[in-house]
Amino acid sequence: MYIIKNSLKNLVRNKGRNFIILFVAFLTLTSVTLSFAIWKISDSSIQRYKDSFFMDATIDYDWEKLEKDFPPTEIVNEDGSVTQESSFELEELTLKDYQKFSHSNCLKSTQFVISAQFASENLTPVPNNLHKNQEIVSIDGMTLEELMKFFHVNTREEVVKELGGETELKKVLDTKDDTAGSLVGYTDISYVEEFVNKEKNLTQGHFPEKDGECIVSSKYAEHNKLKIGDTIEVSGPSKSDTKIIPLKITGIYEASLSETMAEAWGEFYGSVYTTYDTVADSDFHWISPIRVVFQLKDPDSAERFEKELYQKGMSEYRFLSYANEKSEYQKNTEPLKNISHIAEIFTLCAVVIGSAMILLISLLNVRERKYEVGVLRAMGMKKSAVAVEFVFETLVMMVVGFVLSILASTLLSQPIADVLIENLNGASTNLSPAAILLCGLTALGLSVISGLCSVFTVMRHEPMKILSERN
Amino acid sequence: MKLLKLKSVSYIYKGTTKPVLNNINMEFKTEKLYAITGKSGVGKTTLLSLISGLDTATEGSVIYRNEDIATLNRDRYRASNIGVVFQSYNLLTNATALDNVVLSMNISGNKDKTSEKKQMALEVLNRVGIDSEKAKRKVLKLSGGEQQRVAIARAIVHNPDIIIADEPTGNLDSSTERSIMKIFERLAHEDKKCVIIVTHSATAAEYADEVFELNHEKTHKC
Ligand SMILES: Nc1ncnc2c1ncn2[C@@H]1O[C@H](COP(=O)(O)OP(=O)(O)O)[C@@H](O)[C@H]1O
Ligand SMILES: [Mg+2]
Numbered sequence: 001m002y003i004i005k006n007s008l009k010n011l012v013r014n015k016g017r018n019f020i021i022l023f024v025a026f027l028t029l030t031s032v033t034l035s036f037a038i039w040k041i042s043d044s045s046i047q048r049y050k051d052s053f054f055m056d057a058t059i060d061y062d063w064e065k066l067e068k069d070f071p072p073t074e075i076v077n078e079d080g081s082v083t084q085e086s087s088f089e090l091e092e093l094t095l096k097d098y099q100k101f102s103h104s105n106c107l108k109s110t111q112f113v114i115s116a117q118f119a120s121e122n123l124t125p126v127p128n129n130l131h132k133n134q135e136i137v138s139i140d141g142m143t144l145e146e147l148m149k150f151f152h153v154n155t156r157e158e159v160v161k162e163l164g165g166e167t168e169l170k171k172v173l174d175t176k177d178d179t180a181g182s183l184v185g186y187t188d189i190s191y192v193e194e195f196v197n198k199e200k201n202l203t204q205g206h207f208p209e210k211d212g213e214c215i216v217s218s219k220y221a222e223h224n225k226l227k228i229g230d231t232i233e234v235s236g237p238s239k240s241d242t243k244i245i246p247l248k249i250t251g252i253y254e255a256s257l258s259e260t261m262a263e264a265w266g267e268f269y270g271s272v273y274t275t276y277d278t279v280a281d282s283d284f285h286w287i288s289p290i291r292v293v294f295q296l297k298d299p300d301s302a303e304r305f306e307k308e309l310y311q312k313g314m315s316e317y318r319f320l321s322y323a324n325e326k327s328e329y330q331k332n333t334e335p336l337k338n339i340s341h342i343a344e345i346f347t348l349c350a351v352v353i354g355s356a357m358i359l360l361i362s363l364l365n366v367r368e369r370k371y372e373v374g375v376l377r378a379m380g381m382k383k384s385a386v387a388v389e390f391v392f393e394t395l396v397m398m399v400v401g402f403v404l405s406i407l408a409s410t411l412l413s414q415p416i417a418d419v420l421i422e423n424l425n426g427a428s429t430n431l432s433p434a435a436i437l438l439c440g441l442t443a444l445g446l447s448v449i450s451g452l453c454s455v456f457t458v459m460r461h462e463p464m465k466i467l468s469e470r471n
Numbered sequence: 472m473k474l475l476k477l478k479s480v481s482y483i484y485k486g487t488t489k490p491v492l493n494n495i496n497m498e499f500k501t502e503k504l505y506a507i508t509g510k511s512g513v514g515k516t517t518l519l520s521l522i523s524g525l526d527t528a529t530e531g532s533v534i535y536r537n538e539d540i541a542t543l544n545r546d547r548y549r550a551s552n553i554g555v556v557f558q559s560y561n562l563l564t565n566a567t568a569l570d571n572v573v574l575s576m577n578i579s580g581n582k583d584k585t586s587e588k589k590q591m592a593l594e595v596l597n598r599v600g601i602d603s604e605k606a607k608r609k610v611l612k613l614s615g616g617e618q619q620r621v622a623i624a625r626a627i628v629h630n631p632d633i634i635i636a637d638e639p640t641g642n643l644d645s646s647t648e649r650s651i652m653k654i655f656e657r658l659a660h661e662d663k664k665c666v667i668i669v670t671h672s673a674t675a676a677e678y679a680d681e682v683f684e685l686n687h688e689k690t691h692k693c
Contacts, residue, residue, distance in 0.1 A: 002577035013565040375561050378525060379625075380550025381578050464525040467561055468516075 007389040010372075011396060017368065021361055022397050025446055028354025029405035030412075032347055033431070033439040037413045038420060039343035040434065041427055046336045048425040049329075055296040056323035057305070059093065059101075059314065066090070066317045090317055095280070098292045100312055106296055106305035111191040112276045113291040115184045116284040117237035123180040126223045126269040140237075141177025171286065174238050181220065181270030183234060184290070185279025191293055192273070198256070204228060205251030211278045215251035219269040228252065234272070236284035245282055247274060294320075299329045332423065339420055351442060358446045362453035369457050374466030383458055390454035394447045402443040406436060474632055474665045475499040475522065479531035482517055491517050494531070497683060501632065504659040505667045506676045509685035515669040516558065518685070519635050522667065523555045524548045535633075550579045554626030556636035558669075560618045562610045568621040569606040572596060572628050579629035595628045596621070599654055616647045623654060627664075634658060636668045640675050652678045 011018055070088035077083060095114055102110035117140075139150060147169075148154060151162045156169075163169050186192050189207055194200045200217075205228045208214055216226060226232065231248045235241050255269055279287060296302055306320045369390070376386050414429040475498070482492040491514040499505055509515055520526045521533055524545035532539045540548055549555070562571050572592040573585075581588060596606045599620040610618060619639060626634055636655065640648040656678050659666040668675065676682050 002574075006574060006577070009566070009570065013563075372563065375563055376578075377546075378523075378549065378555065378557070378561060379575055379578050380546050380548070382546050462526075464520050467525075467557065467559075468520075 003385055003389045004392060007393040008396065010389070011393055014368075017365060018393075018397060021358065021450065022401055024354065024357050024361060025398060025401035025443070026404050026408075028350060028357070028446065029401050029439050029442055030408050031350035032354065032442045033405055033409040033435050034412060034416060035343045035346040035350055036438050037409060037429075037431055037435045038417060039340055039347055040432055041413070041417050041424070041429055042336045042340040042343060042421055044427040045421055045423065045425045046333050046340065048427050049332055049336070049423070050298040052425065053298065053329055053332075054324070055299050055302065055329070057294045057296060057302065057320045058292065058323070059309070059318050060321040061090065062317050062319050069317075090315060093289065093314075093318075095287050095289050097313075098289050101309055101314070102292075102294065104305055104308055106301035106308065108295045108297045109187075110295065111187045111291075111293040112280075112289065113184065113186045113192055114276065114279055114287055115182050115271075115290050116279060116282070116287040117175070117179050118181055118183045118234040118272070118284070119176040119178045119237055119241070120180040120232065120234050121178065123224050123232060123234075124178075125180055126217075126219050139172055140175040140179045141239075142172065144173065147172065174240070174285075176235075176237060176239055176241075179237055180234075181272055183214075183279050183282075183284070184271050184273045185276040186273065187276040191291060193291070194255075195253075200253050200255050202251050203254045205249070208250055208273065208275050208278075211275050211281075212245075212247060213250045214247040214272050214274040214278075215253050216249055216272050217255050217269040218252050219255065220272075221249075221252055223269075232272075236282065238285035241283070241285055243283055245278070247272065247278070293323075336421065336423070347438075351445075354442070355445060355449055359449050359453070362450045366453060366457050369454055370461060370466050373458050373461060374463045377458075377463035378467060387455045387458045390458065391447075391451040394451045394454065398443040398447040398450075401446075402439060405439055405443075406431070409435070409439070473498060474501050474536065476534040477518075477522075477531070478534060480518075480521060480528045480533065481530040482514070482521060482526075483529045484517075490529070492521075492528075493687075495685075499633070499665050499667060501665045502659055502663045503665060503680045504655055504678060505665075506679035506682045507667065507669045507685060508671055508676060508682060511671070513685050513687065515685055516637055519555070519637050519667075519669060522633070522635055523553055525555075551629060552631050552633065554629065554631040554634045556619075556622045556626045556634070556639055558637035558641065560622040562618060562622060562625070564611045565609060567607050567609055568596060568601060568613065568617075568624075569593065571610060571621060572606075572625050575625045575628050581629065592624070592628055595624045599624045600650065616643050616651075619643065619651065620654075623651070627658060627662075631664070633665045633667065636666075638669055638671070640670060640672055645674065648672065648674060 066088065072084040075083050075085050095112075098110075098112070139147065142150065144156060144159065147159045147163075148156075151159060153159060153162065160166055160169050163172060184192070189195055195202075202215065203218065205215065214232070216232075221227065224232075226249060228249050228251065231246045233244050233246050235244045253273075294305070296305060302320070302322065309318075309320065310316070373386055376389075377383070410431050413431055413435075417424065417429040477495050477497040480492055480495040481490050483490045495518070507515055507518065517526075521528050524533075524540050524543070527533075527541050532541060534540070535543070535548070535552065562568075563574070566574070569589065569592055572595060573588050576583075576588050576592065583591075593603055593606055597603070601617060601620050601624065605613060605617060610621060613621065623636070623639070626636070634655075639655070640651055643651065652675055655666050655668060658664045659680070668679070670676060
């Protein structure tokens, strides 16, 4: 116990020597803590900017490359006009393709808008006003004979040509004759264009919040006598789709398309909006992606992601196109990265230089220390007791240095961050627990250096030698 | 009572070949004041460092109460059984006289209350001629004679059996020398200690009950 008391007294007795050590320790710890804090603050500003920076990407056709590799052929029509026809057809990307692409650690998330026709026993499409006097004619579910009659042709080939492909024909033949609208599933309403550009607006109720909820147009509701709270039952468009999905109506939207356009496209009113998962999990045939937007984690991962897409089988005639500029990102992050880097180096330097200075001072103090060791040991104090006394002295000093540094750093971190970092992006300038921990560890390191010097002095020298050398 | 005995003690400093001390035999008893004299460089200080357990003999042994101090815990021996007044005092110069004396009590294992220890230290300091005001001064700010007295107080405060002093009057004027020697005399005769002082002052040697002269050939009992 007296050892502890004596070391506290000793601290006061040797004010001069201890003041220098404390001062150097304080400077070192404060520099370490502050530069570490600045380093972390700039890093977190970068991170915050990254998080807030939405780098949206979509997959587009590379028309230039397509035209270069497959020059379009010109076809002269009967009336003398010329149409250009591409000699290469790129297959559409399916929902499965997109889902495969979306499994990537380059992405923050992927936004989907997908759609599929649906059939229903008790719902019918809104009649097209243009053909008010006529019966609405839908080719869905027609037989080949009916289709030949409809197109006024005589062969199957001609029907295929009219429909634009073998698959189209198969699809028409396989479609139920009671298709009643289309189901649109989305992950985020702000990616559904018709709602973003206000062609459609929710007027009653709310957007679907859970799977199995939907909204319908006011015209569709009126035509089919539906209201909020009703449940409609829909099934897939193919004759082989038997699963029936109940959808609860939670809202009604108004389609504010010009009258003529609306009339020309009665289907416009037939869209039933629901969640992405409801549609994706429906097992309906022919679910087609309307819009798929990849949200990259940060612009730095764009290249990596594109490479990944090609590896996963994306055609070379497609590429990733970005909704926003990469340069803006760089402009905002580059200075922060520099500050972060400089602060990192500064932290390291402060640790190294501070340790070196403490070592130097401790070595210079060895002479004085040696005399103390000699006196105490000659009086019969045990080696271990002398060592404990010296180490305790160092520890007390470092604890004081630590506390002062934390105080100073707390006061200074905000103003310094304000000066150095132009755009904090809302990052906190408070001293982080990590900075306090580092300060503590550095203080401990300095104590070890200084303490080892004294302990070494105690252990290595015999009191007689020390005293006789001095005299 | 036979307290301390040197048996055929020889000592050679590490890295040298010539022995400084060669086959020394001496005996010391309680209640006696001994003086060891001899030319400078003859090995008086070396002898004291062997007696005080700061060093061990190359050959022979130092026996304290029938035990070879080479086999004792010499930290404990220095802390409790012997008090040393060094030629150059070896006080903690930044500390007060009082703190130096109290520290010696602490090291010897005195567990009394701090205030009691301080009281006792002050009494001892007063006894050797340091008043309370001077006791609270830093050692640095005391004269040579005063530092000598503090060193004596530090050496006797923990009540050791043996007190040794290396040229305690070496750089003091003659009246101070006499008063210091009187302290040692009292320690031997009144406090019943075994006091051994190294000196080459004839005045100092006069106070001794027994004088040893150390020379390169042989130790003479005068
Ligand atoms: N640490 C040492 N190493 C080697 N020789 C020493 C050492 N200390 C003292 N000596 C030598 O030992 C001899 C005796 O020294 P010392 O005991 O101090 O003599 P005294 O106190 O009688 O004047 C001297 O010749 C001195 O040079
Ligand atoms: Mg000497």
